[in-house]
Amino acid sequence: MKNILITGATGNVGFEVIRFLTKINSSNHIIAGVRSLSKAKNVFKEFSNIAFTHFDFEDVNTFDDALNGIDSVFLLRPPHISDIETYFKPLILKIKEKHVNQIVFLSVQGVEKSKVIPHYKIEQLILDHGLDYSFLRPSYFMQNLTTTLINDIKTKREIILPAGEAKFNWIDVQNIAEVAAIILDKFDVFKNQAIELTGLENKNFANVTNLINNIIAEPISYKNVNPIKFYRIKKREGMVSGMIIVMVLLHFLPRFQKEPKISDFYERLTGKKPTDLKTFITRERALFEPK
Template sequence: MVRTNQVVVIGASGFVAKNLRKYLSEKNIKLISISRSNFKQFKNETKIVLKKYDEKYILPKIQNSTALFHLVGIGKQSVKINFDMINVQFTDFIINMSKKAKIKKIIYASGLGVNANSSNEYFISKYRAEQLIINSGLDYSIFRPSYIVGKDDLFTKSLKNQIKKGEINIPGSGLYSIQPIYIGDVVKLFFQSITQKEFQNKILDLVGPDLLTFEQYVKLFSKKTTASIKKFSLEEAYHDAITNSKSLFGIDDLNILIGNFKGNHNKLQKLSKIKFHSILELLNSGRLL
């Protein structure tokens, strides 16, 4: 068991970070949590909200922390911000700041399907970020997540909003596979990654035990509601993603879905020895609605 004196969370206002911070706080771990957006503060936590990540201001606050969680990311590009800026350049900034602060370990949330043969711009940027971390000389744990689901993740919020409108949209056939993992299991894994040496310098698929189709997930999620399900063509979905910045599915959302990526849950189970939640059971119980 590795002793932790202080942990830094970058991107503290996001869904995963919020749940992680709550879990670590309950474990009485001292937190330095940093975000550009405001967020609720937990016990044992120093809260830092900055419009711009200013190294001169942050560095003295995070000196000699045990580990840093890098949870900053974007799902869509715009004329003002792109994948390279956030996934690559910002990761390089985080690595250099961690070295100056004498932080020995980085935990990074990448993406399921990321690999050296990626041709998708989003995956390429995530792969380049992984390589920066791997070659940094710091200890690391890199997780490649599928959908991380809970009460208020973006995917669940989207489905709930569509249910309120009475109709859920599925791009294409809906027969492509997803492998969601429950947020309660994710925070336990992240905790293990900073306390157990077995996670040192590992790249792990962050996936749950159940593999199901997107259509199956949507039907189970909405089965106790009166919402109808509408399928629309991939051509229509991609056209909307290209021309509408507020489209339900971004271009890379669609690429990830159609990519039909599958992860190695058995490796995760063997390493962590966690009793993972079945997403099928959670859906059938209505606990995610």
């Protein structure tokens, strides 16, 4: 039996990882690392076999207790945290000090070619400290449409990005979480590997906008802007600078890169096809409607 700490437990990915771990029905003990215990207990009220611990990426004082007795950590980067030296280095040092030797880190596809993005720096921290790892490198989340981009969709009926005509590979967070749960459960099989995880479709934002418009009642449009204008728009809206810069890097750099490679890892591991965009948009249709 392993004690598995899930960081970002109440977020989209963390919640789904816990859901799939409970479906595996293994003997592992799942601990949700959360900032608010009361909120988390409400989020997971239908899950009876989960423990909770206070964990906050921005509070180093929570690391020690949260990592006591932990064997494996599912680690992700909260979108608003871009200062890796300040927030992740102390965490990796504490993980090493606590002899936690299994890290499944949610990275990003193509990280090895983009040394300026935070995920690369986190991978390097893990490697530099000699920890056993599995780097899960998924492509572009379908759920970005229903989280990071949803306010513009609902209020402006636009997707506003500096992405041009760049093609992104689209993957459902549920597919990512299912793979992460399997890797956490059978870590030794995937130890010290970097695993690319993709869906089956490479599409640009104009393509995706058309797909959405074929399903919803009130259409949206895609507005391509240059990075400086994007920065100014988001700064006026109150988004923190670090998150804006990461969004620029993730959406602008692909304009100068080759079309994403498609991996069959999900299908080989699960025996199923990954979710396609039409299925995802239909499933989340209500979220795309205006306020």
